[in-house]
Amino acid sequence: GEDVEQSLFLSVREGDSSVINCTYTDSSSTYLYWYKQEPGAGLQLLTYIFSNMDMKQDQRLTVLLNKKDKHLSLRIADTQTGDSAIYFCAESFSGTYKYIFGTGTRLKVLA
Amino acid sequence: DTGVSQNPRHKITKRGQNVTFRCDPISEHNRLYWYRQTLGQGPEFLTYFQNEAQLEKSRLLSDRFSAERPKGSFSTLEIQRTEQGDSAMYLCASSWTGMDEQYFGPGTRLTVT
Numbered sequence: 001g002e003d004v005e006q007s008l009f010l011s012v013r014e015g016d017s018s019v020i021n022c023t024y025t026d027s028s029s030t031y032l033y034w035y036k037q038e039p040g041a042g043l044q045l046l047t048y049i050f051s052n053m054d055m056k057q058d059q060r061l062t063v064l065l066n067k068k069d070k071h072l073s074l075r076i077a078d079t080q081t082g083d084s085a086i087y088f089c090a091e092s093f094s095g096t097y098k099y100i101f102g103t104g105t106r107l108k109v110l111a
Numbered sequence: 112d113t114g115v116s117q118n119p120r121h122k123i124t125k126r127g128q129n130v131t132f133r134c135d136p137i138s139e140h141n142r143l144y145w146y147r148q149t150l151g152q153g154p155e156f157l158t159y160f161q162n163e164a165q166l167e168k169s170r171l172l173s174d175r176f177s178a179e180r181p182k183g184s185f186s187t188l189e190i191q192r193t194e195q196g197d198s199a200m201y202l203c204a205s206s207w208t209g210m211d212e213q214y215f216g217p218g219t220r221l222t223v224t
Contacts, residue, residue, distance in 0.1 A: 004153070030211070031211050033212070035215075040220075041217055041218070042115075042117075042202055042215040042216050042217040042218045043154070043202065043204075043215040044215070045212055045213070045214060045215075048211070048212060088153050088154075090153075092211055096167060097142060097144065097159050097166075097167065097206075098144070098156035098159060098167065098169070099146075099154075099156065099213060100156075101153030101154050101155070102153050103151075103152060103153050104151075104152070104153050
């Protein structure tokens with residue numbers, strides 16, 4: 001079945017790196033995504049990775065995918081107070097266009 | 112590119128009333144999606160359109176819910192006989208054939224009293 005789990009909360013100091021983790025159960029995913037949601041707002045697409053890749057880097061963001069362990073992570077370098085938000089990972093699958101989202105990780109950046 | 116827009120942004124209604132939400136996708140996007148997000152949870156898929164055809168519906172979409180996309184552009188989501196359990200953020204997203212990324216609107220927050 002489809003199940004995507006994330007830790008609920010992460011707190012880091014400004015300037016440190018943040019690592020947000022996601023585990024999933026269905027290994028047939030085609031793409032995996034990271035979205036950011038600020039209070040009262042919709043979801044902003046941050047980055048995504050094709051399921052046959054191991055790593056993708058995009059400026060301050062690094063995505064790591066371990067297919068064997070069904071583990072996805074998002075590393076944010078030099079975390080800023082503006083990065084405080086809820087981060088969702090999501091999977092897509094061949095044959096359907098729906099995404100399966102994780103429960104979200106609330107990132108709090110302390111000044 | 113003005114992004115996905117949704118109206119209204121907030122809706123408060125009494126239990127038993129009908130409500131309708133509108134989504135305007137990014138203009139060149141032919142695919143449109145509706146999701147529901149309850150407090151403290153990730154979005155859950157409701158339904159998907161390709162042009163005007165509704166191609167996939169979740170079991171979450173009970174018979175009180177109906178979605179349309181009559182001309183393949185904007186979409187409406189109607190909830191009849193609202194219940195308190197319908198209180199949630201309703202999110203719309205759009206994408207274009209050949210790209211997998213979905214772009215989300217700001218959502219409509221529904222409160223049923």
